[in-house]
Each structure stands twice: as C-alpha cells, then as structure tokens.
Amino acid sequence: MQCGAPANALRETSMSNIEMILTILVAVIAGAALVQLIILIALFVAARKGMKLAGQYATEMKEQVGPVLEHSKVVLQSTREVLQTTKDLIARLEPKLETAAANIAEVTRIASEEAKKFEESADEITDRVRRKVARVDAMTNEALNGVERVGHILNQAVTIPVRQVSGIMAAVKAVVETLRAPAPPRDRRPR
Numbered sequence: 001m002q003c004g005a006p007a008n009a010l011r012e013t014s015m016s017n018i019e020m021i022l023t024i025l026v027a028v029i030a031g032a033a034l035v036q037l038i039i040l041i042a043l044f045v046a047a048r049k050g051m052k053l054a055g056q057y058a059t060e061m062k063e064q065v066g067p068v069l070e071h072s073k074v075v076l077q078s079t080r081e082v083l084q085t086t087k088d089l090i091a092r093l094e095p096k097l098e099t100a101a102a103n104i105a106e107v108t109r110i111a112s113e114e115a116k117k118f119e120e121s122a123d124e125i126t127d128r129v130r131r132k133v134a135r136v137d138a139m140t141n142e143a144l145n146g147v148e149r150v151g152h153i154l155n156q157a158v159t160i161p162v163r164q165v166s167g168i169m170a171a172v173k174a175v176v177e178t179l180r181a182p183a184p185p186r187d188r189r190p191r
Helices: 004-093 098-180
Strands: none
C-alpha cells in the first residue's frame, strides 16, 4: 500500500499539470482566433472605405464629364443644323452667286472639320471616362483580392498550429489515459 500512495500522488500532480496545460492551450487558441477576427474586421473596414472612395471618385468623374459631354452634343447638333442650312442656302443661290458659293463651300468645309473635331473631342472624353472607370474597377478588384489573400493566409496561419496543438493534446491525453489505467494483474503462480 505504501508504494501505491506516492504513485497516486504523482498521478494527481501530473493530472493537475495536464489540466493547467490544457487550459493554457485553450486560452492561446482563443486568443489567436480573437486576433484573427480583429484583423479580418479591420481588413473589411479598410476594403469598405476603399470601395466607398472609389464610388465617390467615379461619381465625381461622372459629374464633371457629364456636362461637358452634354455641351459637346448640343454644339455638335447645332453644327449639323448649320451645315444643313448652309447646304440649302447654296442650292438656292447657286445660279446667281457662283463666287459666293465658292466662299460658302469653304465655310462649309471648315464647319465640317470643326464638327469632326468636336466629335473627336467627345469621343476622347468618353474614352477617358471609360479608362478611369476601368482603373477604379481594377483597383477595387485588387483591393478585394488582397483582402481575400490575407484572410486565406491568416486562416492557414491559425489553422495549422491549432491542428498541431490538437495532435499534441491527443497524444498527451493518450499517454495520460495509459498512465491512469490500472496495471494488469500479475500471475502469482509459481513457475
């Protein structure tokens, strides 16, 4: 019986140590999960701000470019109307004013070139707006992809150590259960 008393005391001491270790490991895992949650929330807030800024930037661009496009359309339409009126005038006055017709043809040519310039300007502005929108879209996609990559990395950074700790804990538990199991009875028959 005396030999059994120190063994029981040793088992009780090692059990309380194992429970302490298990408690500490659970606290470490919970802390790691909390840190990951805080980082993911911070990344979400940053991505949300980035998307909001991108939306504001696109709205500003639209507000600035929209009036210019509308004005260009009005000028283009009025230029077309002037061209049509000029052609009609030339058709009526051609028999009487051959020299004036040559001058008016020159004015028509210049007006046509200006209309083309206005049209090219409108096309260029439209292309710039498209490029800016594509750029904002690309930046938003990059930000979201970055958030996704960081989340994946953080998930792996926490999951792998948790699995390792779980494996160690299972091994420790198996050893403790083996030590706690009663020793098999000895056969006391003489040989």
